[in-house]
Amino acid sequence: MAKETRDRPVVGIDLGGTKILAGVVDAKGKIIGQAKRATKPEDGVEAVIERMAKTVREAVNTAELSSGDIAAVCSCAPGTIDAERGVVRFAPNLHNWENVPLAKLLGDKLDLPAFVENDVNLGTLGEYVLGAGQGIDNVVGIFVGTGIGGGLILDGKLWGGWRGGAGEVGHTVVLAEGPVCGCGSRGCVEALASRTAIERDIWAGVKAGRPSLIPEIMQRDKRQRLTSGALAEAFEKGDPLVREVIGRAQFYLGVLVGNLVNIIDPQMVIIGGGVAEALGEKYVESIRPVAYQYFINKRGSGDVQIVSAMLGDNAALLGAAVHARRQLGAG
Amino acid sequence: MAKETRDRPVVGIDLGGTKILAGVVDAKGKIIGQAKRATKPEDGVEAVIERMAKTVREAVNTAELSSGDIAAVCSCAPGTIDAERGVVRFAPNLHNWENVPLAKLLGDKLDLPAFVENDVNLGTLGEYVLGAGQGIDNVVGIFVGTGIGGGLILDGKLWGGWRGGAGEVGHTVVLAEGPVCGCGSRGCVEALASRTAIERDIWAGVKAGRPSLIPEIMQRDKRQRLTSGALAEAFEKGDPLVREVIGRAQFYLGVLVGNLVNIIDPQMVIIGGGVAEALGEKYVESIRPVAYQYFINKRGSGDVQIVSAMLGDNAALLGAAVHARRQLGAG
Numbered sequence: 271m272a273k274e275t276r277d278r279p280v281v282g283i284d285l286g287g288t289k290i291l292a293g294v295v296d297a298k299g300k301i302i303g304q305a306k307r308a309t310k311p312e313d314g315v316e317a318v319i320e321r322m323a324k325t326v327r328e329a330v331n332t333a334e335l336s337s338g339d340i341a342a343v344c345s346c347a348p349g350t351i352d353a354e355r356g357v358v359r360f361a362p363n364l365h366n367w368e369n370v371p372l373a374k375l376l377g378d379k380l381d382l383p384a385f386v387e388n389d390v391n392l393g394t395l396g397e398y399v400l401g402a403g404q405g406i407d408n409v410v411g412i413f414v415g416t417g418i419g420g421g422l423i424l425d426g427k428l429w430g431g432w433r434g435g436a437g438e439v440g441h442t443v444v445l446a447e448g449p450v451c452g453c454g455s456r457g458c459v460e461a462l463a464s465r466t467a468i469e470r471d472i473w474a475g476v477k478a479g480r481p482s483l484i485p486e487i488m489q490r491d492k493r494q495r496l497t498s499g500a501l502a503e504a505f506e507k508g509d510p511l512v513r514e515v516i517g518r519a520q521f522y523l524g525v526l527v528g529n530l531v532n533i534i535d536p537q538m539v540i541i542g543g544g545v546a547e548a549l550g551e552k553y554v555e556s557i558r559p560v561a562y563q564y565f566i567n568k569r570g571s572g573d574v575q576i577v578s579a580m581l582g583d584n585a586a587l588l589g590a591a592v593h594a595r596r597q598l599g600a601g
Numbered sequence: 602m603a604k605e606t607r608d609r610p611v612v613g614i615d616l617g618g619t620k621i622l623a624g625v626v627d628a629k630g631k632i633i634g635q636a637k638r639a640t641k642p643e644d645g646v647e648a649v650i651e652r653m654a655k656t657v658r659e660a661v662n663t664a665e666l667s668s669g670d671i672a673a674v675c676s677c678a679p680g681t682i683d684a685e686r687g688v689v690r691f692a693p694n695l696h697n698w699e700n701v702p703l704a705k706l707l708g709d710k711l712d713l714p715a716f717v718e719n720d721v722n723l724g725t726l727g728e729y730v731l732g733a734g735q736g737i738d739n740v741v742g743i744f745v746g747t748g749i750g751g752g753l754i755l756d757g758k759l760w761g762g763w764r765g766g767a768g769e770v771g772h773t774v775v776l777a778e779g780p781v782c783g784c785g786s787r788g789c790v791e792a793l794a795s796r797t798a799i800e801r802d803i804w805a806g807v808k809a810g811r812p813s814l815i816p817e818i819m820q821r822d823k824r825q826r827l828t829s830g831a832l833a834e835a836f837e838k839g840d841p842l843v844r845e846v847i848g849r850a851q852f853y854l855g856v857l858v859g860n861l862v863n864i865i866d867p868q869m870v871i872i873g874g875g876v877a878e879a880l881g882e883k884y885v886e887s888i889r890p891v892a893y894q895y896f897i898n899k900r901g902s903g904d905v906q907i908v909s910a911m912l913g914d915n916a917a918l919l920g921a922a923v924h925a926r927r928q929l930g931a932g
Contacts, residue, residue: 350898408762408763420864422864422865424760429755429865431739431866431867432739432866432868432905433866433904433905434866435863435866435897435898436864437864437866438866438897438898439863439864441859441860441863441897442773442860442863442864443856443859443860443895444774444775444776444777444788445775445776445777445778445788446775446776446853446856448777455894457775457776521777525774525777528772528774528786529772529774529860532766532769532770532772532773533751533753533767533768533769533770533773533861533864533865534753534762534767534864535761535762535763535764535765535766535767535768535769536762536763537763563786564772564774566766566769566772566784567681567691567764573764574763574764
């Protein structure tokens with residue numbers, strides 16, 4: 271006999287530009303089965319949906335369950351999402367998906383209720399319900415990786431904004447005359463503090479002859495792009511160039527946190543993403559005091575918590591599971 | 602016989618550092634009686650409350666009503682407000698009021714239900730319900746005067762934040778290495794685009810010998826401080842220094858609007874305050890195209906309206922009336 275909806279597991283999917291990650295998540299928020307596959311967005315929408323469905327089935331098998339045991343599925347996507355209609359409005363990282371009715375396509379293929387939301391929004395929701403933000407109803411999430419994204423939880427609910435575009439905190443201009451961002455504007459915090467920005471500044475230093483461990487580490491690991499792991503290793507070993515560049519990035523993130531607190535007045539700011547995860551607690555430790563300086567309401571400002579994310583790579587997947595449950599009214 | 606609460610007028614009070622403005626507002630949002638008095642915060646809390654009560658009674662008389670006809674009173678205050686408890690947490694412009702239970706003090710004195718909220722929050726609420734934002738449920742208000750403040754309407758409700766400190770949009774850092782702000786930080790938009798910042802830059806130009814109509818206008822009007830009216834006059838007459846300085850301020854306000862849209866994704870941004878009002882539609886016209894440039898979600902970005910406020914000096918007072926009604930459940 272089928273269990274009640276609220277007790278049945280759901281599947282959360284983290285759909286990114288390079289990989290699809292699916293996880294079966296039980297009612298307690300535990301991942302009980304997982305699978306992974308390349309996205310290959312260059313093959314087109316239909317092929318990606320097919321691969322997503324395969325990854326979901328594989329995750330369900332891994333959990334030793336069958337499709338009938340699953341209550342719903344929710345996928346995140348990197349881009350602007352119309353969550354209500356389940357449509358990916360625009361996703362540059364998925365070879366420019368535009369107005370793709372992902373929820374319907376995926377739901378039909380899997381014969382399950384299906385939902386869609388933005389990846390960093392769901393990462394924030396995941397951290398709020400199952401990670402660092404448990405019990406805190408007003409949370410801003412900031413995720414630092416190749417780019418910088420974010421999400422807002424207001425009064426316990428994900429704030430998507432009017433067009434599903436809220437939480438684009440990486441495109442907060444904090445240095446109007448600063449470097450050009452991928453978006454074309456100058457001085458976005460993404461152009462100052464993302465891994466991409468850090469990489470740009472480190473290479474500029476290396477090319478100018480400043481000593482750094484980075485070229486050696488990358489050669490050893492046979493990497494073309496600077497990974498968060500390589501950054502963390504050089505940082506740990508006291509590489510002066512890496513310390514300076516990351517220090518500057520931390521400063522601008524502190525300014526961003528100050529801005530967000532002054533605008534939204536949340537109780538907690540959670541900082542996650544690949545860079546944060548690789549650098550650990552030290553990373554947030556240097557952001558915190560800068561942010562506090564920039565709070566306009568200094569009174570009670572110590573009560574605004576600025577903390578590291580807890581869920582790592584699984585934040586979006588778990589957030590997707592939470593979102594699916596909430597959409598079913600079983601959250 | 603007493604009318605039903607929803608039909609009875611309320612009194613909105615705009616409590617500022619220099620003046621108290623009280624207005625009797627009917628159920629349709631029309632001001633039917635008004636009174637004004639100096640604040641004189643240097644006389645202390647008790648004296649200010651007494652003056653507020655007098656101003657309210659005078660406004661009620663002007664409306665040819667008596668106290669019993671009034672359903673409630675709501676005052677705004679410049680500072681951090683605990684709206685739920687009716688307490689002014691901290692108001693630097695009121696000679697550093699700290700933890701003043703304004704709602705209780707005023708309510709006892711007038712024998713009426715009394716409420717308190719932040720001034721720019723109420724200005725935004727006023728514009729939303731009775732002004733430029735009618736029918737638009739997600740609105741950001743920006744008010745440019747001596748300083749720069751703001752308010753957020755999310756899903757039709759005033760978003761006060763966790764500590765009642767939300768909407769401090771003037772302390773969004775947009776130029777991290779920019780001029781020092783009154784708050785001590787560098788590069789807040791208030792330090793770049795408020796009337797205070799404009800005044801600073803115009804005097805620097807005048808002192809350096811750049812031609813401007815400003816000294817002449819101020820001498821003629823016997824003014825010590827640069828008013829928004831004087832600015833508007835010089836701007837109208839094509840004063841090159843004033844045009845340059847205001848142009849720069851408009852640029853940074855455009856950046857601010859971009860930031861706020863990227864973070865919150867509202868449907869409308871309303872720009873008001875003394876500077877906006879004096880300069881008229883031309884002011885917002887030059888802010889708009891800058892803001893659009895900075896939107897990260899360009900698709901549908903034209904749908905985000907950037908408009909001038911409509912209620913002028915009465916925005917906060919009318920917002921206070923709306924808030925009183927909503928608190929009574931009659932909104």
